[in-house]
Amino acid sequence: MSEELSQMLKNLPLEDQFQAEYVWLDAYFRPRSKGRTLNCKDFSSPPHTSPPSAFPEWNYDGSSTGQAEGHFSEVIIKPCAVYRDPFRGGNNVLVLCDTYWPDGTPHPTNTRYHCQKVMEAAKDLEPWFGVEQEYFLMKISDARPLGFPEGGYPAPQGPYYCGAGAECAFGREIAEAHWRACLYAGLKISGINGEVAPGQWEFQVGPCVGIEEGDSLWMARYILIRVAEAFNVMVNLEPKPVEGDWNGSGCHTNFSTKPMREDGGYKKYILPVMEKLKAKHKEHIIAYGKGNEKRLTGKHETASIDSFLYGTGNRGASVRIGNQTAKDGKGYFEDRRPAANMDPYIVTMLLVSTCCDIPYTAPGVLQNGDK
Numbered sequence: 001m002s003e004e005l006s007q008m009l010k011n012l013p014l015e016d017q018f019q020a021e022y023v024w025l026d027a028y029f030r031p032r033s034k035g036r037t038l039n040c041k042d043f044s045s046p047p048h049t050s051p052p053s054a055f056p057e058w059n060y061d062g063s064s065t066g067q068a069e070g071h072f073s074e075v076i077i078k079p080c081a082v083y084r085d086p087f088r089g090g091n092n093v094l095v096l097c098d099t100y101w102p103d104g105t106p107h108p109t110n111t112r113y114h115c116q117k118v119m120e121a122a123k124d125l126e127p128w129f130g131v132e133q134e135y136f137l138m139k140i141s142d143a144r145p146l147g148f149p150e151g152g153y154p155a156p157q158g159p160y161y162c163g164a165g166a167e168c169a170f171g172r173e174i175a176e177a178h179w180r181a182c183l184y185a186g187l188k189i190s191g192i193n194g195e196v197a198p199g200q201w202e203f204q205v206g207p208c209v210g211i212e213e214g215d216s217l218w219m220a221r222y223i224l225i226r227v228a229e230a231f232n233v234m235v236n237l238e239p240k241p242v243e244g245d246w247n248g249s250g251c252h253t254n255f256s257t258k259p260m261r262e263d264g265g266y267k268k269y270i271l272p273v274m275e276k277l278k279a280k281h282k283e284h285i286i287a288y289g290k291g292n293e294k295r296l297t298g299k300h301e302t303a304s305i306d307s308f309l310y311g312t313g314n315r316g317a318s319v320r321i322g323n324q325t326a327k328d329g330k331g332y333f334e335d336r337r338p339a340a341n342m343d344p345y346i347v348t349m350l351l352v353s354t355c356c357d358i359p360y361t362a363p364g365v366l367q368n369g370d371k
């Protein structure tokens with residue numbers, strides 16, 4: 001299609017109607033989506049400022065997403081967050097949903113439901129998060145990162161991290177387009193950077209309060225997959241997609257509560273929490289992403305998966321407390337253990353549960369040890 005025609009079709013005015021793309025998570029924790037036409041007259045404010053409850057519930061065929069048997073296949077999706085649609089523009093929106101059985105009980109893969117309960121209980125503590133999502137951009141042709149020549153290898157790691165130049169930065173157009181698309185959508189992206197391996201990038205979502213972190217990170221991932229699709233490139237969130245002396249991808253999760261951010265919070269709250277995290281190390285690791293043992297080797301700026309180590313300014317620790325936080329006597333800490341493919345609903349839920357002594361109910365996926 002010509003550029004002109006494509007632009008014209010995109011900008012055709014829709015007077016009384018708009019397009020809503022409903023997004024949800026499948027059994028493999030990949031986002032899925034489908035679109036529906038809605039009428040402006042059914043909304044009392046512009047669609048992107050309307051609360052999720054203004055949007056109708058919908059359903060899909062769970063037997064095609066690994067979430068149901070053919071004879072009982074309907075899964076209900078309930079809107080839980082609304083964003084402007086950077087792909088269609090105008091009045092159009094992206095609607096993030098969570099999943100339920102027709103009888104109203106949450107689907108076993110609905111981790112948001114359980115996260116939300118813990119976040120509700122911790123509301124007065126005002127939990128803040130900032131997640132650093134690392135990812136690889138990969139070619140469709142050979143499923144290897146951008147910057148890896150067909151059948152060969154690029155120069156060893158060194159110049160790529162935050163690098164500039166055609167020989168260092170592979171896929172910058174995609175990372176940049178994604179950043180702007182997320183800002184337009186209304187997501188809090190604190191920044192982006194080129195990462196240590198060729199074709200590897202990072203964006204940060206935060207600071208977000210409570211359930212907003214999980215919602216925002218999932219929507220930011222969805223938007224990334226859609227932007228990369230337009231460039232005919234794949235997004236890879238595996239913790240260690242390339243064997244050998246190449247960095248893996250993590251999802252460092254920065255966390256604080258109101259008491260930690262107040263004077264004296266470092267000694268009174270952050271340090272004692274390290275002991276709690278140590279005691280529950282195994283429970284967290286199981287839920288921090290599949291295949292993470294290939295990444296947490298003790299090399300490439302990681303700590304070994306078998307031990308819990310915390311330290312100030314230490315990038316080889318499981319949990320790093322920033323030098324600024326120690327100096328100020330208040331602030332936040334960084335859990336460096338989560339893998340790039342972690343579910344932020346689970347990771348944020350566990351952090352609040354462990355650090356703030358709030359029990360959680362385990363979603364089916366955790367009970368089955370699938371995660």
Ligand code: ADP
Pocket residue numbers: 128129130131132190204205206207252254255256261331332334
């Ligand atoms: P790093 O130095 O590890 O690369 P980044 O700058 O990539 O860290 O990411 C830090 C993240 O922490 C950002 O998303 C930021 O919004 C978030 N953050 C900042 N302050 C706090 C806080 N008090 N509590 C939780 N998260 C925070």
Ligand code: MN
Pocket residue numbers: 132202
């Ligand atoms: Mn970072």
Ligand code: MN
Pocket residue numbers: 132134195202
């Ligand atoms: Mn990083």
Ligand code: MN
Pocket residue numbers: 132252334
């Ligand atoms: Mn980090």
